[in-house]
Every structure is written in C-alpha cells, then in structure tokens.
Amino acid sequence: MKNEEYDKLIKEIVVEDNIVGNIIISFFSGGLIGLIGEIISNFIFKNFNTTLSDSYMITFMIFIFIGSLLTGLGFFDKILSVCKCGLIVPSTGFANTMTSSAMDTRSEGFIKGIGSSIFKLTGSIILYGIVFGIIFGFIRGMLL
Amino acid sequence: MIYFYSFLFCGFVCAISQYILEKSKLTPGHINTILVILGCILSGFGIYDKLISKFHAGATVPITNFGHLLVTGASLGFKESGVIGLFKGILINAGPGISFAIVCAFIISLLFKVKH
Incomplete structure (x- = not known):
C-alpha cells in the first residue's frame, strides 16, 4: 500500500474529536458542578453554624468524597467520557487520581x-x- | 444571580482546560498541576480573594482553590511568626482537603476492587 492510500484510509477510519463540541460540553458540565457547589455551600452556611470559608471547605471535601466513591464504584470513567474536563478540574479529579492509583x-x-x-x-x-x-x-x- | 456567576466561572475554567487538553499533548495530571500553580500565583497577589468574593463557590470548587488555600495559610503563618511560620502554616487551610482525600482514597481502595 502506498503512503497516500494509507493516509486516506487513516482519515476514513479515525474519527476526529469535535474540539468545539468538547469545549462547550466541558463548559456546561463544569458550570453545573460550580452551581451544585454554590447550592451546597449556601445550604451549609445557612443551616449549620459555620463560617463562610468553612462552608467552602466542606463543599470541597464533599466533592472529594463523591469523586472517590464514583471511582471506587467504577462509574467515574464513564461519566468522564461524557463530561470531559468538567470532572477533572473540580476537586473530584484530584480525588479520582488518588483513589485510582491506590486501587490499582x-x-x-x-x-x-x-x-x-x-x-x-x-x-x-x-x-x-x-x-x-x-x-x-x-x-x-x-x-x- | 450569584448561582449564575458561579456557573459561569467554573464553566470558564473547565472550558479553558479542555482547550489546552485538546490542543497540546498534556495529560489531566499536567492540567491539575498547572491549575494549582496558577491558583498560587493569583492568590499571591491577592487576585483570588476578589474572584472568590465575586464568584463564590464557582471559584472555590476548581482545584485552583487548593493553591489559594496553601498560600493563604503560609502568609498567615508568616505574619504570625516569620519565616518558620511559612512552613508551620502552609497546611493549616489546605490540610483538611489533603487529609480527607488520603483517608477517602485509602478506605475506598480497601472496600472496592478494580473491575476489568
């Protein structure tokens, strides 16, 4: 097979990732996590007797717990393939890398x-x- | 309105990281490290406090906040007891995040097995 034919074949088989689509998806999934974080930290600040910075810390820890648990159950990679960077940038990504290297x-x-x-x-x-x-x-x- | 702001900022950070991830050969580990360093730099000049007061949880949920917590702890320690305070205080604010992540990772790795 000649090089040109080979390149043509590669182009037909390999589907290029839709970069703009991925960026929009990660914008919305990341934004959704920020929104959930805002709701949780507001709830904690109003209902429990904590300072504002403590309620942010608790929200950070809740996301770490969620990330760890999803990794343990094996769902994290499936959600990651949908949400893209929206799960890596929040503290769930930090928890995922730590938990997965411990589990492996x-x-x-x-x-x-x-x-x-x-x-x-x-x-x-x-x-x-x-x-x-x-x-x-x-x-x-x-x-x- | 504040919910919309936090949505916007967290989404903005994620979108930029996704763009870097697509355009370069960096792994998610690189991205996380870069974001933590960026958080340290922004916090060192007091910009991150303004971001938090404007975007609330939108700025505290991304991993950049981890760098901010490290820097604020170190600077508080520095004001209290000089250079030794830098090392004393660096984990005061960020400690809960690290220790909780370690404990969580340990317990979860004991409870669950890797599925193939």
Whole structure:
C-alpha cells in the first residue's frame, strides 16, 4: 500500500474529536458542578453554624468524597467520557487520581502497594503546590 | 444571580482546560498541576480573594482553590511568626482537603476492587 492510500484510509477510519463540541460540553458540565457547589455551600452556611470559608471547605471535601466513591464504584470513567474536563478540574479529579492509583496497586500489599503508590499522580500536585505555596505565601505576606 | 456567576466561572475554567487538553499533548495530571500553580500565583497577589468574593463557590470548587488555600495559610503563618511560620502554616487551610482525600482514597481502595 502506498503512503497516500494509507493516509486516506487513516482519515476514513479515525474519527476526529469535535474540539468545539468538547469545549462547550466541558463548559456546561463544569458550570453545573460550580452551581451544585454554590447550592451546597449556601445550604451549609445557612443551616449549620459555620463560617463562610468553612462552608467552602466542606463543599470541597464533599466533592472529594463523591469523586472517590464514583471511582471506587467504577462509574467515574464513564461519566468522564461524557463530561470531559468538567470532572477533572473540580476537586473530584484530584480525588479520582488518588483513589485510582491506590486501587490499582492494592493487590501488591499495604506498604509496597497502596502506601508507595497512593501519591504516584497526585504527588506532583502536592509537591508543586507546596513549593509555589511557600514562595507566593511569602510574597502575599509581604504585600497584603 | 450569584448561582449564575458561579456557573459561569467554573464553566470558564473547565472550558479553558479542555482547550489546552485538546490542543497540546498534556495529560489531566499536567492540567491539575498547572491549575494549582496558577491558583498560587493569583492568590499571591491577592487576585483570588476578589474572584472568590465575586464568584463564590464557582471559584472555590476548581482545584485552583487548593493553591489559594496553601498560600493563604503560609502568609498567615508568616505574619504570625516569620519565616518558620511559612512552613508551620502552609497546611493549616489546605490540610483538611489533603487529609480527607488520603483517608477517602485509602478506605475506598480497601472496600472496592478494580473491575476489568
């Protein structure tokens, strides 16, 4: 088969992802999660005796729990293929990467399996978060 | 109206990340790390507080808020006890998120098995 024919065949078989469609989908799914978060944090702030920042923290934790649970049940990847980035950017994505790397290596034992690989993917978030947090925390302390 | 604002902002962040994900070869892990660093930078100059006061939960649900929590904790510690406070305080605000995620991931990984 010649190269040109091969390219033609590839174009016929491979369906290109609809980029604009994906961006619109992730806009609406991400927005929906922001909306749900607003409803939850408003509910907590009004009904329980917490400060505003605490109610945001509880909302953050609720999304972590939901992300972990969906990953455990095996639904996360199915919802992810529909919602795209709308599930990665909120804290559910953080929980998903942590839980999935813990679940994958569970069979290798507690120390060598879960213990050593739970931070395999989220380690970069924590590492760069803390390094940049120290630098910009210093700047913020000086400026504000 | 505030519900609409939080919808708009959270959707906006997700749409931009999706655009980066489509146009480059970065993985979701890269995106999350970039967003946390971006949150640190925005919070370091006090921009993120304005975003939160305007968009409420729309700005606290994305992972950028994690960077904001780290920076606010570190700066509070710095004001209280100088350079050692930076290291003392960095996890004060963000600690609940990290520890809860670790505990959740551990318990869930014990309860469920990977389905093939």
